[in-house]
Structures are given as C-alpha cells and as structure tokens.
Amino acid sequence: MTHMLTDLSRQSLAGLRLLLVMTVLTGVLYPAAVWAAGQGFGDRADGSPVRVDGQVVGSRLLGQQFEGQEWFMSRPSVNDYDTLASAPSNLGPLSPDLVASIEQRRSEVAAREGVDESEVPADAVTASGSGLDPQVSVAYANLQAPRVARANGLPLGDVEDLIADATTGRGFGFLGEPAVNVLELNVALAAAARGGD
Template structure:
C-alpha cells in the first residue's frame, strides 16, 4: 500500500470518526433529552400527590393490603425499588408452580371466587416486580370485596374501575390496564364523598 493510499484511508477514517462523534455523541443524546423533556411524566417524575403530599409514583407499584384496598400484582422484590427484579424461577420450576398454586387459592378465598376465575396477573409478578398496573379483570374481581369493606355500592366501585381503565396505546399497542395507586386514591375520595 502506498503512502498516499494510506493517507487517504486515514483521512476517511478520521472524517468518519468525527461525523459519527457528532451524530452519536452530540445530536442523538440531545434529541433523546428533548423527547424526554417533552414527555409529561418526565417533568415531575410521575409523582402523585394527594392534598399536597406525595403518595407515590404512577410508574412504580406499591403494596396495598387489607380488604378496603385494591391489591397490586405480586412482587418478587417486595415492592422495593432498590430490589427490583424477577424471581428468576424457570417456567418448569416446581417452586414457581407451588407459589402460583398457593396464590391462586389465596386470591380465590379472599375474593370469594372459583380458583379458575383468578387472572394471571394476580398470580405472577412482572419482570421488574414493580408493575403499578393490574388488568381490568383483576380489578373487577376485587370490586365486590372492596365495596363491601368500604360500605359503598358495588356500582360506585365498578364505575371507578371503568373510569381508571387505560386503553392500549393507539387502540392496539398493549393491553388495557388499571393503575392501582390512582384507583385507590379515587376510591378513598369516593368513600369520603359517600360519607
């Protein structure tokens, strides 16, 4: 290879490096930053406040226990954001099968339904263990228990579930979901208005 050919190759490589550095090191990160700033949740971190007090995030699940609340999906990390992650049990794991069987029996007893009626999201944790949403089916399954515990008409609770059911993006990307924190806050306000 001649010296002029090597010099041309070096020049081409250097120009390519500079162009890619500008595109991938400056323009792309700037574009991502602008898109992130334009998203509504990015401005406040998706924090939810109730009467001026931050009570949680619409993007991170938290535990609710007791009959007066809608319950979230199970969490392998006990809803601890620092311990986020799945259980890593394989689909063929006997431990996982036992956990699901035990949860199915527990949810069926709590909600007073046939075990076959318990939806999958009541039995399995999400990959992060912090999923803030449940399916509308799981929310409807819990409605009778919550209404009875709060002495509210079942239709009031069912209306809240319908109102807080988010449809898939563009009508077909994803599945309908219900944010548990937002639904429980609305439930708390509805109970205050009924009393």
C-alpha cells in the same frame, strides 16, 4: 513487533483524546439537552408523581404494596415493590417452586375474594418482570370490586366506574394489553370513600 506496539500506543493516545471529546458530547451535552427538552412534558421527566393533598404518594408508573380489605391489591412482587431492587422471580417454566407459589397464591386470592379458584386470572398469581408492575388486568380488578365496595361501604356500581376510569386501553387500539392502574384506582377509591362519610 516493536513497531506494532509503538503503533498501538500512538493509536491508543489518539483514542483516549477522542474518548474524552465524545464523553463531553454524548455523556454530558446530550443527556442535558434531553433533560431540557423533557421539561416541556410537565412532570413526566420527574417520574409522573401522584399527589394527594399536595403530598407525593407515589408515581403513577410504579406499583405499590397494598394490604387490607379496603384496597385493590397489586400483582405479586418478589421484592415487595422496593424500587431499589427491581427484579423478576427468574424461576423457570417448569420450576416446582414456581408452580407451588402459583397454587398457593391462587387459593389465597380465591379465599380473599370469595370466588372459585378457577375464576382467578393469571396476573393475580404471577410475579411481574420488574416487581414494580403498576397495573393489573381488567379481570383481576373486577374480581376485587365486590370486596372493595363492601369494605369501603360504596355501591358496587360506583367502584366499577372507578375501575373504568383507571383503565388504559391498547395503544392506537391494538398495541399491548388493556390494564388498570392500581395506585390511581386506590387514590380515587379513597377520595370516594371519604366523600361518602
């Protein structure tokens, strides 16, 4: 027993020294090397910031909260797009609370867009996995187009073109889902609305 304990403490000391060496290698040099290599990809390593008139107004990867008739709306978020509290709702598949919120969101979206409830797509009534989903489905963007065009005094066709520009297809043509980036769309929309004044 004493022998085992002596052996354990001797081995632990070697382990401590190895841990310190590995901390320098994998905990300092490695992330620094990735940072250095990452500088070759423009501002992606810094969170893909979006600028308007030189001011950072967000990241193209992080969703934002929009209210008001003139904007395209993001998906529901349980944290109101607070990036210091990324989270899903964690409500279960049979949760009566979740079913009730889905039904409430459905009637709100249908009323806001002036469409039948059956036309509201699933992403418009469900909260995302991060609470920071930067995108909506093409169907949800198109559903909002007539209202946004009216509120900004733009022809519907122009707004639909902006949606097409902000749409990312599937990776390699088949990975993931096509989706529309809401911040990029709204930045382009604001520019178009200003240009039309």
